[in-house]
Amino acid sequence: MEVVAVDRKEPAQGAEGIDFIVSDIASWLPKLSDQEIFDGIFIKNILQFFEKAWVIHTLIPTLRQHIASGGVIAIETFRAAPRPPFDRSHSSYYTAKELYDLFYGCGMLLSEETTEQGTDMEGGARIFAITRLIVKC
Numbered sequence: 001m002e003v004v005a006v007d008r009k010e011p012a013q014g015a016e017g018i019d020f021i022v023s024d025i026a027s028w029l030p031k032l033s034d035q036e037i038f039d040g041i042f043i044k045n046i047l048q049f050f051e052k053a054w055v056i057h058t059l060i061p062t063l064r065q066h067i068a069s070g071g072v073i074a075i076e077t078f079r080a081a082p083r084p085p086f087d088r089s090h091s092s093y094y095t096a097k098e099l100y101d102l103f104y105g106c107g108m109l110l111s112e113e114t115t116e117q118g119t120d121m122e123g124g125a126r127i128f129a130i131t132r133l134i135v136k137c
Helices: 025-031 052-065 096-100
Strands: 003-007 018-022 038-044 067-083 107-119 125-136
Touching (some): 052 067
Antiparallel strands (some): 067 125
16 A cells, blocks of 8 residues: 655654655645546645635646545635634635535545534644544445
């Protein structure tokens, strides 16, 4: 099994067995060849940083073209701004229904909207409004 991870930063520790690509998703996406097909795609906490139109019309359709029949796509993103808000605002937020509507023909495995208390990357306490969706295409 091959595992590919795309992130803007190098992993903090060794990523043995993972083909780690240092790139932002918008730059990596157009480089996908037609032959690259994935059994699973996991998208966590990045959608809110992109314009909704790009996610709807470019990101999701491209990923759908690269998911194997019976493959799974899992998404976790923000449904609303955290409390207290970050200094930098996000470009977009998503409900579970908005995301699921982008996966016509796929079966829903999980659809969840929740609020969770946690810490941000700098250790600050925040309340996060989270949307999770897992589909099988």
